[in-house]
Amino acid sequence: MEYLATVTILIAIYVILAASYNLVIGYGGLATVAHPIFFAIGAYVSGLLAIHVGMPPILSVALGAVAAMVASVLLAASSLRVSGDYLLIASLGFQLGLLQLIRNLELTGGPGGLSNIPSTITGAARTPAFLAITIGLAAVSVLGIRAIVRGPYGRAITAMRDEELAFTALGRNAMSMKIVIFAIGCGVAGMAGGVYAYYFQYVSPEQFEVLQSAQILTMVVLGGMATAYGPVVGAVLLLAIPQAITFLNLPQNIMAPLQGIIFTVLVLLFLFLRPTGIMGASESKPRARATEAA
Amino acid sequence: MTQVLRTVDLNKRFGGIVVSDNINITIDRGEILGLIGPNGAGKTSLFNLISGVLRPDSGSIFLNGQAVDTSPLYKRxxxxxxxxxxxxxxxxxxxxxxxxxxxxxxxxxESILRVTFGLGSVRSAERQARERALGILDRMGLAGTAESMVTDLPFGQQKLIGLARTLMNDGPLLLLDEPMAGVEGAAYETMQAVVRQEAALGRAVCVVEHNVSFIRDLCSRAVFMANGKILQDGTVEELIASKALTELYFGV
Structure with a gap:
């Protein structure tokens, strides 16, 4: 049961990551690969505050999220000003550079990472408590993002993605909207990082590699880009399938490549058969819009 | 007459191509100014300079006497x-x-804070905007299309929606870039009527248009542009009568 609970908590954390990435890349149309580093910023800041300051978890997780948010504004404001495409390159550099810094700083524990993050909840109540917290936060994140993209603000996001020049010429400040969307998405990822740090009590650089963004992106695309519940479906599927396979008791030399093969086949199948993802509007209903599909 | 728009010595070049060569134009309140000239004359570029899509190399733009040069597109x-x-x-x-x-x-x-914490004020603003939008659509005979996807409408109606969307901005200056291109029949009549009404309401309107009869019907004054220069500024009749311009434009 403990194993299942851990998997569920991990899935809930990834639902938060996928949902926030979907806000940035799916709804906002902002191409970034730096999502793992904002997850890392949240995790490290919360972890360090817990270890060195003994700060209460709610406060340190919140500060982790704020730190991720501030970092994301610095990245977005500088790169979006140059051009939208520049964000992709800048985010890659930011991701690789900052992770390298984390790997080499003494403060962050270097390549060995940060261990001994204090467990605030102990004993038998720990797992149920974290289950409730992570699932609750996942629900709040998914529904919160859904609320953002549905109302008048979401209409503006859709219009901006459709035709940015006309949008701006109507008096809308596309630049500041992009920065805000990016900041919200990255801040939520930072919050996920904080919870992750408290639950696993250990964070290390290799948990936040750039390849993580490929995994989170796969969740978003498979579930359905720019749909409210797509990231949930994507995160559950992509994390549950590998866990389910481990029950098949296959030898390790088959198991390892099998997971990669399954992911690749899934992505290819979806690209060809259902590019809008599981929760996305089907091809036969071109009238359905992003906001409606949500 | 109140002057709404004035450009002073607007210059813009892309490498060796001069799209705006010392352009000085004025448009008054209630006036519909026609802007004609061959393709590549710099008509759309002039719109881009005035609205803020492009920054001029030199020169100034005044809206109601106030310089707007430093304001970005969305602020203008x-x-x-x-x-x-x-x-x-x-x-x-x-x-x-x-x-x-x-x-x-x-x-x-547009503001996430207002949407999150000022729900009441957003709702009333939305209600007002919706009323206004339906009013504009109604004037164009398009009230029935309000809930249709724009891409499902015929081309002429899409052109009208483009104008309707712009009319949501109730500002003093209206720049129309080839409103009639590809438009015929009922939409043509509607377009003319609406542009006339907007000018009558006191707006300064500038129309870039190849359809000379549309310009002749609507505008008392027109400007002829070629190669980034204003060649003539006068009544539409004067422009049409000018042999040199007719040759340049119509190649006859």
């Missing part, structure tokens, strides 16, 4: 410079009414 729209586009640039995944709701000078839904 909020100051009341409203424009349409040759190829409409509608928000294609949205309905007609949604296209219009985005477009008031001040959009309540």
């Amino acid at each position: 729209a909020r100051m009341g410079i409203a424009r349409t586009w040759q190829n409409m640039l509608l928000f294609r995944t949205m309905t007609v009414i949604e296209n219009l709701l985005i477009a008031p000078r001040e959009y309540a839904g």
